[in-house]
Amino acid sequence: MKAWVRSALSVAGTFFGLALTLATATSAMAQNGPVRLGVLTDMSSLYADNGGQGSVVAAQMAVDDLKGKVLGRPIEIVASDHQNKADIGSAIARRWLENDNVEAILDVPNSAVALAVQGITRDKKKLFLATGAATSRLTGDECSPTGIHWTYDTYALSQGTTRAISRLGAKSWFFLSADYSLGAQLEADSRKVIDATGGKVVGAVKHPINTPDFSSFLLQAQASRADVIALADAGGDFINAVKQAGEFGVTRGQKLAGLIVFIADIHSLGLQSAQGLMLSSAFYWDLNDETRAWSKRFIEKTKKVPTMIHAGTYGAVMHYLKAVEAAGTLDGPMVAAKMRELPVNDFMTRNGRIRPDGRLVRDMYLFRVKSPEESKYQFDYYQLLATIPGEEAFRPMEEGGCSLVKKS
Numbered sequence: 015m016k017a018w019v020r021s022a023l024s025v026a027g028t029f030f031g032l033a034l035t036l037a038t039a040t041s042a043m044a045q046n047g048p049v050r051l052g053v054l055t056d057m058s059s060l061y062a063d064n065g066g067q068g069s070v071v072a073a074q075m076a077v078d079d080l081k082g083k084v085l086g087r088p089i090e091i092v093a094s095d096h097q098n099k100a101d102i103g104s105a106i107a108r109r110w111l112e113n114d115n116v117e118a119i120l121d122v123p124n125s126a127v128a129l130a131v132q133g134i135t136r137d138k139k140k141l142f143l144a145t146g147a148a149t150s151r152l153t154g155d156e157c158s159p160t161g162i163h164w165t166y167d168t169y170a171l172s173q174g175t176t177r178a179i180s181r182l183g184a185k186s187w188f189f190l191s192a193d194y195s196l197g198a199q200l201e202a203d204s205r206k207v208i209d210a211t212g213g214k215v216v217g218a219v220k221h222p223i224n225t226p227d228f229s230s231f232l233l234q235a236q237a238s239r240a241d242v243i244a245l246a247d248a249g250g251d252f253i254n255a256v257k258q259a260g261e262f263g264v265t266r267g268q269k270l271a272g273l274i275v276f277i278a279d280i281h282s283l284g285l286q287s288a289q290g291l292m293l294s295s296a297f298y299w300d301l302n303d304e305t306r307a308w309s310k311r312f313i314e315k316t317k318k319v320p321t322m323i324h325a326g327t328y329g330a331v332m333h334y335l336k337a338v339e340a341a342g343t344l345d346g347p348m349v350a351a352k353m354r355e356l357p358v359n360d361f362m363t364r365n366g367r368i369r370p371d372g373r374l375v376r377d378m379y380l381f382r383v384k385s386p387e388e389s390k391y392q393f394d395y396y397q398l399l400a401t402i403p404g405e406e407a408f409r410p411m412e413e414g415g416c417s418l419v420k421k422s
Contacts, residue, residue: 048090049344051077051331052116054106054131055146057095060224060250061123063278065146065323069093069121071315072324076331084335085342092116096127098223103127104134111138117344118143118334121327123249125149125196132161139346143334145326148248148274149199150409153373157416160350161372165326166296168196169409171274172204174294174380174402179242179271180211188240189218190231190255192247200246200273216240224250228258236264248274253282260287276321280383280395288395289385294378297322297362298396301379304361319393322362329360366404371416375404 053073055065070093077089092114096103103122110116111134118141122128128147135142136158143162144152150167152158187208191197197220205215217238219231232255235243243264245255252272259265272279275293299309299320308328312320337352338344358366358374366376381396389395411419 048088050090050116052110052119053093053121054096054119055121056123064276064321065121065123068324069327072328073331076328080335084338098124100126100130104130107131107134111140121146126194132158141346143330145330146323149195153371154414157371157418160346163372164330164374165322168199168203170378170407171294174378176204176207178380180213184241185213186216186240187242188235188238189244191220192223193220197246228255232262242269242271244271246273253279277319278321285386288383291383295322297325308361325362369411370418371411375408377404378402378407
């Protein structure tokens with residue numbers, strides 16, 4: 015064999031050995047390094063106050079409460095901003111799962127981004143804990159064996175708010191909806207309730223996400239003379255719509271109904287603008303001693319009132335890590351099965367259960383926003399009107415179209 019051939023083979027062997035060593039080291043790091051959970055959220059735009067950095071804090075609180083370890087390995091929270099763009103959220107999710115050893119992705123306020131992420135985690139057999147997304151499609155036609163829809167959804171929110179307002183005598187409705195999957199699903203789920211209660215939808219208009227000007231949309235709503243203008247949008251869009259409705263005098267003759275409202279929105283609006291608004295929520299910080307105790311810790315860390323996304327993120331991380339410990343593995347499908355098997359009990363959920371379609375069934379609540387005169391202390395914003403049992407609040411599993419239900 016010629017010398018140059020032997021030299022080339024020697025070099026190739028050296029590189030192969032280095033590659034094998036590197037692959038072995040990488041595999042060992044993946045098996046013995048930190049267990050990473052990824053908070054994919056909106057850090058800078060219209061949902062930042064509802065999820066955002068508060069979701070990162072809530073996830074870290076859960077990790078700290080479990081002493082920072084699972085299966086003897088340290089737990090690490092990573093976070094990124096999806097910028098409310100499905101392509102950016104998808105790219106981050108793929109990088110986390112393929113290169114960064116992230117085991118579960120959570121939060122994801124923005125239904126379009128959440129649907130994309132659920133598709134990726136389904137293919138990769140990793141956990142998706144949807145604590146910030148709303149669309150009920152996550153447990154319907156887009157359901158996943160490794161997808162858990164944790165906090166709330168469009169069906170439960172529309173059931174609570176739309177049905178309650180219909181019972182107060184509202185007969186005609188006009189929808190002002192965000193022009194993406196959240197708005198479409200909120201409107202679709204609410205229309206079913208309106209039809210079932212004998213009401214009528216007299217008009218609808220869609221607005222771009224994160225629009226600063228609602229004037230033309232509100233004028234159409236006002237001209238419809240509907241009893242109720244239903245706002246099928248969230249975060250900054252909801253806040254701007256309510257503020258501008260007040261400026262246009264819309265609320266003098268018509269009721270506004272927020273179909274997905276967070277306490278951070280009410281804080282931003284102020285009670286003078288938001289008073290009397292009826293809304294549904296999975297959580298309120300001042301509901302009982304346990305919610306107050308947890309919220310006090312959150313407020314001390316953030317100086318902000320916790321939303322249902324923040325509370326849900328804590329609960330989902332806690333339940334996930336307990337399921338990992340109980341299953342004795344990080345295998346996605348096995349952990350997801352254990353999460354469905356274990357009951358959910360924490361400061362915001364009593365005897366909750368995760369159905370085969372991935373829906374966590376728990377009680378929801380109907381609230382009325384207090385007037386400035388009724389509020390007695392910081393963040394004293396809601397009056398509880400009704401508790402809606404989980405079995406009534408969430409869509410019957412058989413009606414969602416989830417393929418996992420057909421197989422079960």
